[in-house]
Amino acid sequence: QVQLQESGPGLVKPSETLSLTCTVSGDSISSGYYWGWIRQPPGKGLEWIGSIYHSGSTYHNPSLKSRVTISVDTSKNQFSLKLSSVTAADTAVYYCARVQSMIDPKTDYWGQGTLVTVSS
Amino acid sequence: QSALTQPASVSGSPGQSITISCTGTSSDIGGYNYVSWYQQHPGKAPKLMIYDVSNRPSGVSNRFSGSKSGNTASLTISGLQAEDEADYYCSSYTSSSTFVVFGGGTKLTVL
Numbered sequence: 001q002v003q004l005q006e007s008g009p010g011l012v013k014p015s016e017t018l019s020l021t022c023t024v025s026g027d028s029i030s031s032g033y034y035w036g037w038i039r040q041p042p043g044k045g046l047e048w049i050g051s052i053y054h055s056g057s058t059y060h061n062p063s064l065k066s067r068v069t070i071s072v073d074t075s076k077n078q079f080s081l082k083l084s085s086v087t088a089a090d091t092a093v094y095y096c097a098r099v100q101s102m103i104d105p106k107t108d109y110w111g112q113g114t115l116v117t118v119s120s
Numbered sequence: 121q122s123a124l125t126q127p128a129s130v131s132g133s134p135g136q137s138i139t140i141s142c143t144g145t146s147s148d149i150g151g152y153n154y155v156s157w158y159q160q161h162p163g164k165a166p167k168l169m170i171y172d173v174s175n176r177p178s179g180v181s182n183r184f185s186g187s188k189s190g191n192t193a194s195l196t197i198s199g200l201q202a203e204d205e206a207d208y209y210c211s212s213y214t215s216s217s218t219f220v221v222f223g224g225g226t227k228l229t230v231l
Contacts, residue, residue, distance in 0.1 A: 046158075046166065046209055048220040062217045095165055103213050104154045105220040106171040113165050 002026040004096050004111035011117050012090075018083040018116055022096030027109075029072060030054040034099040035079045036107065037070065039092040047092075051099050052079055059102060086118045123148065123221035124210055131229040137198040140226045142210035143191060148221055150191035154213035157186055157195045160225075161206045169208075170195060197228070205230040 008020035022035065029035060036051035050060025052070045060068045069082040083090060093113040100106035125143040132138040142149065142157075149155055155173045158166035168177050170186035173193065183198045193212070197204055210223040 045225040046211075046222045048211075048218065048222060051219075059219050061219075100171075102219065103152070104172065105211050105213055106154070106156050106168065107158075107166075107211075108168050108171075108177060110165040110167075 002098060002109040004098065004109055006094060006096050006111045006114040008114065008116070010115060011119065012086055013120050014087055014118055015085055018081070018086050018090060018094075018118070020081045020094055020096070020114065020116070022079050022081075022111060024077045024079075024098075027098070029077045029079065030074050034101060035072065036097050036099040037081045038095045038097060038107070038110075040095070040113075041089075041092040048105075049081065049083075049094075051102070053102075088118050090116070091118045092116060123214065123216075123218070124212060124223035126208075126210060126223035126226045128224070129227045129229065131231055132197075132200045133231045134200050134202065136200050137196060138200060138228065140195045140197075140208055140210075140228070142193045142195070142212075142223045144193075144212055144214075144221070145191055147216055148191075148212040148214040149188060149193050151215060152213050153188070155186065155188060155193040156211045157184075157193075158209045158211070159204075159206045160209065166209060200230050202230050204228060 034051040037049040072079040096111045097107045098109040157170040160166045174186040
């Protein structure tokens with residue numbers, strides 16, 4: 001059974017960098033899928049952040065401009081998200097997930113999600 | 121504002137059928153057969169219900185079905201049950217620089 005688990009600080013100060021890690025079990029991060037991040041502000045809908053392949057190839061939502069960095073550590077079977085210069089608008093539940101491919105956004109396994117609050 | 125348009129809410133009685141629409145453009149839904157639907161209960165992670173327009177993952181009830189016509193995809197739930205009450209989101213590949221777009225979500229109420 002594939003499982004994903006997000007980890008990282010639940011509180012980040014404005015203008016600082018949000019950092020989250022997703023640990024994958026039950027599948028190899030080099031298995032051929034993409035691995036992605038999706039967020040959901042409280043009471044709102046889902047927003048695609050971006051995805052990464054085990055080779056390091058990434059694609060992300062341009063609305064987040066250059067604030068997003070997604071990386072992968074195949075030795076630890078983990079991938080990570082960094083979002084810089086955060087504001088209150090970045091407060092959300094952040095999910096990591098397994099994605100079928102760059103063109104097929106079928107997301108079949110999700111982490112439980114982690115709430116990140118941006119506040120001083 | 122979401123790239124894909126869904127009704128904010130739909131409702132139905134147990135045993136009835138309901139359909140949730142998801143409208144996009146020729147750059148996403150209309151141009152590709154990569155539409156997925158997700159069910160989300162309060163406080164839970166989304167669950168994949170339909171992928172590639174009309175395919176059901178293993179373990180998903182056959183009461184759930186998906187289809188597409190032009191720029192609009194649809195999720196139909198037949199034989200409504202109380203546990204179907206949840207939020208539903210559509211998503212699609214898009215040829216825009218975003219790659220993936222979601223709908224704004226539809227709250228299904230089982231009366």
